[in-house]
Amino acid sequence: MNRTELLHIEPLTSHAFAPYGRVLGEAFDPAGDLPGFSNPDTDFWHAHLFEPGEQGATEVLWVNYRSRAAITTLEVHRLTEQAIVPLTGEVIHIVALSHADGSVDSGTIKAFSIAPGKGICMRPGCWHASRVKEGQVTCLMLTRSSTTVELIDHLLQGHVMAESALEPIEPLTLGTPAL
Numbered sequence: 001m002n003r004t005e006l007l008h009i010e011p012l013t014s015h016a017f018a019p020y021g022r023v024l025g026e027a028f029d030p031a032g033d034l035p036g037f038s039n040p041d042t043d044f045w046h047a048h049l050f051e052p053g054e055q056g057a058t059e060v061l062w063v064n065y066r067s068r069a070a071i072t073t074l075e076v077h078r079l080t081e082q083a084i085v086p087l088t089g090e091v092i093h094i095v096a097l098s099h100a101d102g103s104v105d106s107g108t109i110k111a112f113s114i115a116p117g118k119g120i121c122m123r124p125g126c127w128h129a130s131r132v133k134e135g136q137v138t139c140l141m142l143t144r145s146s147t148t149v150e151l152i153d154h155l156l157q158g159h160v161m162a163e164s165a166l167e168p169i170e171p172l173t174l175g176t177p178a179l
């Protein structure tokens with residue numbers, strides 16, 4: 001019988017998330033070196049140049065997350081970054097790095113709390129899953145359009161995936177936030 005392990009939820013910081021990708025939603029620093037503009041009416045600044053992979057087209061998706069189940073499977077996208085920005089509530093995002101052969105490195109699994117106003121952009125090859133604490137959370141997602149089509153074909157009709165993969169893991173449940 002498998003034992004379900006407890007995975008503690010960590011606060012989202014640029015340093016802690018760096019092995020998996022980039023944190024989005026950092027405050028604008030007018031003295032910083034990123035291009036930007038600020039006046040009394042508006043601020044805008046460069047946050048990240050999204051990379052959908054060679055010959056990939058960027059797609060904007062709406063995603064509703066409702067799952068509170070134990071984490072038993074992780075998903076990976078091999079060619080593209082993927083960004084998630086929660087709009088209506090907190091998302092708990094589980095991530096892991098890949099071994100050299102592309103499989104899940106279970107020693108690198110972490111869970112991060114992402115509140116509205118923040119977001120993440122995962123590197124290609126970052127294994128992941130998303131959960132919520134309650135209800136439904138709507139997110140904006142940036143991804144590669146062919147990755148979305150392939151995933152839908154797999155989930156609906158069982159077609160083999162080339163750009164993505166799903167891998168079972170030992171069950172994990174979310175614990176209390178790490179201090």
